[in-house]
Amino acid sequence: MSLSFSDLKLQSPLLTALAAAGYEQPTPVQLESIPAALANHDLMVSAQTGSGKTAAFLLPTLQRMIKRSEKPGKGPRALVLTPTRELAQQVEKNAQIYGKNMPWLRSVTLVGGTSFGQQIRALSRPIDLIVATPGRLMDHMRQGRIDFSRLEVLTLDEADRMLDMGFIDDIETIVAATPAERQTLLFSATWDGMVGKLAQKLTNQPEKIDIAREEKQGKIDEHLLYCDDSRHKNRLLDFILRDTSIDQAVIFTATKAMSEQLADRLYENGFSANCLHGDMPQGWRNRTLMDLRKGRIKILVATDVAARGIDVPTITHVINYDLPKQAEDYVHRIGRTGRAGRTGLAITFAEVNEYVKVHKIERYLNRKLPEQTIDGMEPTRKRVSKPTGRGRRSFNNNSNNPKNGNWNNGNRRNNSAGSGQKHRPNQQNQANRSRSGSPRSVSSQAKH
Ligand SMILES: Nc1ncnc2c1ncn2[C@@H]1O[C@H](COP(=O)(O)OP(=O)(O)OP(=O)(O)O)[C@@H](O)[C@H]1O
Ligand SMILES: [Mg+2]
Numbered sequence: 001m002s003l004s005f006s007d008l009k010l011q012s013p014l015l016t017a018l019a020a021a022g023y024e025q026p027t028p029v030q031l032e033s034i035p036a037a038l039a040n041h042d043l044m045v046s047a048q049t050g051s052g053k054t055a056a057f058l059l060p061t062l063q064r065m066i067k068r069s070e071k072p073g074k075g076p077r078a079l080v081l082t083p084t085r086e087l088a089q090q091v092e093k094n095a096q097i098y099g100k101n102m103p104w105l106r107s108v109t110l111v112g113g114t115s116f117g118q119q120i121r122a123l124s125r126p127i128d129l130i131v132a133t134p135g136r137l138m139d140h141m142r143q144g145r146i147d148f149s150r151l152e153v154l155t156l157d158e159a160d161r162m163l164d165m166g167f168i169d170d171i172e173t174i175v176a177a178t179p180a181e182r183q184t185l186l187f188s189a190t191w192d193g194m195v196g197k198l199a200q201k202l203t204n205q206p207e208k209i210d211i212a213r214e215e216k217q218g219k220i221d222e223h224l225l226y227c228d229d230s231r232h233k234n235r236l237l238d239f240i241l242r243d244t245s246i247d248q249a250v251i252f253t254a255t256k257a258m259s260e261q262l263a264d265r266l267y268e269n270g271f272s273a274n275c276l277h278g279d280m281p282q283g284w285r286n287r288t289l290m291d292l293r294k295g296r297i298k299i300l301v302a303t304d305v306a307a308r309g310i311d312v313p314t315i316t317h318v319i320n321y322d323l324p325k326q327a328e329d330y331v332h333r334i335g336r337t338g339r340a341g342r343t344g345l346a347i348t349f350a351e352v353n354e355y356v357k358v359h360k361i362e363r364y365l366n367r368k369l370p371e372q373t374i375d376g377m378e379p380t381r382k383r384v385s386k387p388t389g390r391g392r393r394s395f396n397n398n399s400n401n402p403k404n405g406n407w408n409n410g411n412r413r414n415n416s417a418g419s420g421q422k423h424r425p426n427q428q429n430q431a432n433r434s435r436s437g438s439p440r441s442v443s444s445q446a447k448h
Pocket of ligand 2: 053054157309
């Protein structure tokens with residue numbers, strides 16, 4: 001018998017809000033984390049993208065706020081730190097959804113790029129929950145606007161990413177300002193390196209929760225497409241974007257300039273596309289994400305600023321136009337689709353000379369990416385380098401990919417029909433296909 005939210009001892013204001021949000025059952029990470037957090041344990045949690053980690057930390061935190069604080073003052077009772085502004089805004093919005101039957105609950109998002117006025121006003125009255133990026137929170141702390149003496153829970157979402165972004169000193173300063181007896185909830189994709197050391201420092205006998213990927217939690221089909229050069233890449237992209245099964249897509253680029261350039265090009269080609277990157281004014285960033293959420297734009301071209309945490313359930317496709325700089329970003333990027341049990345399709349482009357970068361991602365994943373080609377659009381250039389040496393798996397090994405069982409035998413020397421699995425147009429469109437390379441529809445496994 002599966003457990004319900006009420007079995008987890010969540011109280012009625014939260015239960016009715018969850019029912020209204022359409023949450024029928026806790027996800028595995030919620031099943032493990034909520035009781036442990038309600039029992040006041042510190043937590044170190046890892047679980048796959050889109051598996052409901054936000055509610056895993058917000059629900060037990062909000063449950064504390066059903067009762068009045070025992071301490072005087074107006075400072076926050078809970079603080080959530082996130083690496084990006086958009087994620088902070090999203091987390092606070094979730095808190096409002098889960099806390100909608102707690103009219104006394106007061107929360108605020110403190111992020112850069114927005115005016116101080118509203119934030120200062122919010123902080124001038126008693127506040128329950130602050131969701132913040134470290135930089136702006138520090139600005140307010142320096143001005144003496146935040147009193148952490150009432151703080152009960154500190155949560156770091158995407159902790160590893162915050163450290164990658166160089167927030168370690170800020171985080172240490174913030175933590176030092178909070179009461180030692182607080183509860184600490186840490187969410188991170190990994191505990192390797194610096195983030196593991198930080199976790200040790202911040203937590204007290206933490207419960208470690210590590211939820212392995214489960215098929216039933218959603219499935220992201222992955223395709224790897226090699227291309228000769230950027231022109232070839234653009235042709236592949238145009239072809240894929242004409243797929244009628246695309247509801248909404250996020251395309252990741254390596255640079256801010258490229259995200260703008262590509263969004264402009266797609267817009268000129270008639271797609272409803274817009275870009276998102278960290279140099280845009282925050283107002284634009286907010287409007288762009290809102291337009292995506294409301295379905296007013298179909299394609300978001302973004303840098304890795306959108307790779308972590310962003311939850312837009314209608315995203316059916318993720319396209320890595322450029323390979324991610326760090327292998328782990330691959331997992332987070334593709335995790336923008338296939339959320340909350342849905343399926344999604346992730347397509348990664350790699351130029352033939354980026355073979356080694358692909359190999360790095362595959363080593364991180366400990367599996368090969370299913371390599372495919374599109375009929376008539378196969379790469380013609382030879383793959384430049386081939387990884388060699390210890391610990392590196394060769395592509396020249398006839399190894400079968402468990403997913404499609406159809407790996408290239410050796411280098412992709414030619415564009416013959418035998419190289420890789422074909423990206424097959426669905427049957428209905430197969431009849432319409434022309435040899436000329438004009439737009440055709442490609443099959444998609446993203447069905448919702
Ligand atoms: N118990 C539930 N039942 C149904 N939907 C849920 C449940 N819990 C969370 N969701 C939904 O699942 C989606 C993903 O949740 P969330 O953003 O918290 O995932 P995440 O694990 O934090 O992902 P990421 O690693 O990308 O940050 C959201 O749309 C959320 O509303
Ligand atoms: Mg998250």
